Amino acid sequence: MELVFLAILVLLMVVALTSGFPVAFSLPGSAILSIGLAAGCGYLFAGDTSAYFAQGGPVQWLSAGVTNFRSLYWDVERDTLIAIPLFIFMGIMLQRSKIAEDLLVAMAQLFGPVPGGLGISVVLVGALLAATTGIVGATVIAMGLISLPAMLRNNYSHSLATGTICASGTLGQIIPPSIVLIILADQLSSAADQASTIRKQLYKDATGEYSMPSVFDITSASAGDMFMGALIPGLILVGLYVGYILIVALVKPKMAPPVPYEGNYDRQFAKRVLLALIPPLTLIFVVLGSIIMGVATVNQAGAIGAVGAMIMGGYRLTEGKSSSYYPAILGIGSTLVLIVILSLYTLNIKNIGDNMVGIVLAAIAVTGLLAAVGWSAIRAYRIENTLNEVMIETAKTTSMVFIILIGAAMLTSAFRGFGGEELVKHFLTGLPGGFWTQFIVVMLVIFILGFFLDFIEIAVVVVPIVAPILLADPGANVTAVWLGVMVGLNIQTSFLTPPFGFALFYLRGVAPKIVKTLSIYKGAIAFIGLQLLALVIAGFYPSLVNYLPNRTYLTSENAPPPMNPRLQMCLEEQLFEVYDLEGDRLRASIKELQSADLSALPKQWQQSMTDSGKSAAATFDLVAKVREAEANVLNFTPDYAPLHSEVRRTQSSIRVVDKQIKGWQEALSRLTRDDEPNQAEMDNIKAKLAELESYKQELESEIPAEWKASREQFVALKKAEKIARNKYRSNVDAAYEPLMNLQQVLADTENLSALEGELMGLVDVINSEDNKAAMETIKLTESNLGAIKDASKIKSKFSKARRALKGDTPKRDKALKLHAEGMALFHAEVKWRRHAAEQVGPVLASYDEAIAYSIGLRLQKRMTLDQAKAVARCQSVHRDISLNF
Incomplete structure (x- = not known):
């Protein structure tokens, strides 16, 4: 019966959305109505308000809603959402203060003489605007108003011009800092926790062990990770756009003719271009660079961007006045002074007495920075009411995002309450072809939903339902960052798809009548193909997404030590190559220690160093044993893997049947406790139980006879490999620890x-x-x-x-x-x-x-930069770990 109310929930949502009812109220309204209807029917027809719920009931749903509300607004672990209004403010301020317009004009003058140069400048400006705001509508409208007339005036093909503007305007969805990436990171963080629970249960079901090794756990995603993961795919997409326009301009010059600059390329031109380009580029570099280099969190970077945009808006709004740049100069000067002070003094309130001079100087510099911000804010407030309008637009957009987040959480809870999540899970896991079939189906659904829904609704409604299922799959073992970037690219593609693409509607609203709607559609098709190509590239080469987050993490101040269990496989892969290349040098160093005169040391230290040398010398034999054990597993895997997959699928089906049997047994037990049990219903349940038992026996008979022996052999080989690796790790620790301790003693x-x-x-x-x-x-x-x-x-x-x-x-x-x-x-x-x-x-x-960074690497505080890069490359590839489950 719960499936009926699940259908009612979906139907209510579809009707509300298609009728034009606000999304922020369609989502929670559908949930409240369907939950109320199910509870009322349960009370009237079954005497229990929870009767028609697959999980819990209306009280549990209400509790979940309160929990979601509290976690959204008061949970410190979700503070990344604070960055949303900051980045929105940054983007709107840059647009309202006409800095974005200056940027587009300057780029057009700079690239215009190149074949297709005007189109290329639109793409590049779209990318730069994307790095200041993630709002598609505002970017498309702004570029449509500024660049489309210029492109039409210079005889650009209508389809190419409109396609370029629409595609460039959607770059804000994938190029950081993007609002959609922040929301996806927030949703995927929760999805990763759920996926981790699913995978741990899967490991327990498969092995009988309660504790799953940490190396098999899910790799989650923060907003900073999402930003870095999306950076390279975003740049690839920009490169594809530019390459396409350049090829079109060379093959069909009439479609994108060069636009000679009518002025002179003199000092004034250079000054104008530099003033238009350098400030926004600097702001983008500071915002993204501070995140990538680990200097600032996403929230702090958002604050930097908002303050920087206000200062830039302050001088742009007063352009032509002698005092235009005074606040900017004061702000930059104060910031530089602060950087110098921080390099000379340790500004810690605990040491206030020892650093009073530095604290006073820092206070003066901060006062100067605050004065610059306040000065710029007053200008923005007084001139054309810019600050007031920007704040209102920021508040509107932010409120919409957060209301949708709450409504989507309510809808998702209702969807789970009616068993929708289990239904989706069974559907996806039942598809032939494993993860990639599931992934393609999910991507197709998101692509189609993108015709009708905005990115926020897709991110907060669809992702929480399907992401845990995809992330939990040990065969694909994808990272949350990769999945988030793929979803982001997919959502971006749907913005261009005729006839419902939002970007097409935005441009249609500002394009002149001479531009036909069909031309806009035709122009978008080529760029849809380029976006799909970028999606395929990111899918086949996950390292393009995963490498930057991994590298940034492994080279940051908070990088894990080489002893970290999650690093060992990649670390050993890299170290074993070092042993091959530098084995002779390492052996010679070990022999030098063994032949050295250590009589100046006490006997216990002499013995420790002797044992250290022996352990170091044994390293190479232990490496050979690890490789032999690893080769044994690899040689056995090709024959074993298909059998493993087949049996695990069958066992999964058996567990589903067991769950159904348990449910019917509980129903039968409840009936037998009634004073007047319904015998016909009891007979019906018994018949279903007999049918399920028969089906279970049929499934059990499908498990091949050789399965048990093959599994035992594989487990034995994996255990041998694990023992060999543990012996190697213990040995190298024993080889380096005495040396490390003795050096500390002498130091x-x-x-x-x-x-x-x-x-x-x-x-x-x-x-x-x-x-x-x-x-x-x-x-x-x-x-x-x-x-x-x-x-x-x-x-x-x-x-x-x-x-x-x-x-x-x-x-x-x-x-x-x-x-x-x-x-x-x-x-x-x-x-x-x-x-x-x-x-x-x-x-x-x-x-x-x-030996410090080879045999002794595990006991170092951190890896070298080259080692961190190598491990980051290794961990950027998705590895199949399904045979361990």
Whole structure:
């Protein structure tokens, strides 16, 4: 019965949307009406308001709605949504202040003389505007009003001109910072959590183990990751557009003739072009660069963009006045001063006394920056009421986005409550061809929905339903960033598709009557093909999407250490090649250590370094064993993989049948508890149970007889590989850890020696001070000794001396004796450390330099830049892990 109400939910939504009812109210309204109808029918006909729900009931739906509302507005983990109004403000301000218009005119004058140059300039300006705002309508309308008359005046083909404007205007969907990417990141973050739960359950069902290794978990996506993931595909799309226009202009010159610049290419021209290009380009670089380099979060970058756009708008609105650039100069100067101050001082409120000069200078610079922002804001407010209009448009657009987010969350909860999510899941997983069939079907549905729905509705309604299913698939093992970029490209394509493409309607509204609607449609078709080509390229080469997010993460200040389990496979893949290329050099370094005179070291350290050398020398044999175990798995896989896929599909069907059997058994149990059970209904349920049991036995009989033995053999081979890898990892850690510890010990020699005066002064403390005060002083000294590597024996003596002073009758003589023993250990420790540093230190340093970033890499704090790049490339490819499930 719940399927009836699911159909009512979908029907209500379709009717509301097609009738022109606002989307922000169509989504929650459909959910509320269908939920209310289902609850009312359940109460009237079954005596239970939850009777016609597949999951939960109206109360649970209401609770989910409250939770969604609270998570949207108060959950700090979703603070990325704050960036939406900031980027919207940035884009609208640049457009209302005519900076975008200046940019388009300058680019047209610069590229006009090139064949197709005017069209190329439109594409490039579209890309630049996309990097300032993700609002398609505003960009298409602005370029239609500014560039279309110029293109028509210069005899451009109507279809090429309109197609170029429409396609360029939609670039804001995929080129960061894009509103759609922020929303997709938010939705995919939740979808990744759901997919992780699904995959863990799948792993448990397949292996019987409750804990899934972290290396098999889902790779989620932040807004910053989405921005970086979309950057290269966006640039590829721009390149395809430019290449197409250039080819058309060369093959059919009449369609896109060159447009000679009527003025002179003099200093004034250069100045005008530079003033039009450099400020917005600088703003784009600062906003995106701060995210990519890890300097700022997406929210902080959005704030930078909003402030920068306001300052730029301030000087553009007062163009021609002598004081136009004063706020901009003040703002840039203050920012540069702040950068210099930050490089010279550590501006920390905890150290306010030590950095008072820096804090005062920083306060002055911040005041100057605030004055520049306020000055620009006053200008924007007074001139043509620009600031007020920009704020109103920002508030409208942002409110629409957030209301739709809430409404979509309500709709999705209702969809799940009626079993829609399970229905979609069963449909997709039941398709032949696995992940790629599912993915193509989803992409096709999104493409078609793009004819009727805006990108926000698609992102918040469709993505939460289908993304967990696609992300959970271990065979494809795609990243959330890749899936988000593919969806973004797909949504962008649908904006151009005749006859419903939104970009076509936007341009039709501002294009002159001489331009026929059919010409707009014809022009869009070629660019649709280019967008589909970009979609195919990103699909076949996922590294184009995944590489930049991975590289940025692995080279950032917050990069995981090489010990991180998720890095090991790629790290070893890269290191094993190093062993092949530099094996002779590494062996020679190991032999040098083994033949070195280590007599200056205490016996325990001599033994540690001897063991270290043996472990290092054993590395190459262990690598060979890892490769052998890996080869055994790879050789067995071709025959095993088809059998594994077939059996897992059958077992999945069996689990579905088991779930159905359990449901009917519960229904039968409820009937038997009734005072007057309906015998006919009970017989019907028993018949269904018998049918399901028969079907289950049929499925079980389809599992090949050789499955169990093949599975056991594969598991044994994988276990052997895992053991070989663990032995290698333990061995290289054992090879480098003693060297690392010994070097730290020797490096702390002077720090230890510097404590001599403090330690000697404890004699007077023990003799003359109150026992409690003396204990506190000794405890502070213990803390200083604890910061010295391997000074625990010395620290232990002073700890015992402190405890001797404890109580009402302090044993000062015992404390002094223990102090003397501690000092003897101290002098002996300093002596051997200094001697070892002179005699053995150079040998250890040379050995460390040779093996630190190969055999010893796992124990380093971070990888080298080249290693991080190699690991980023390795992790950018989707790897099939389905055989582990």
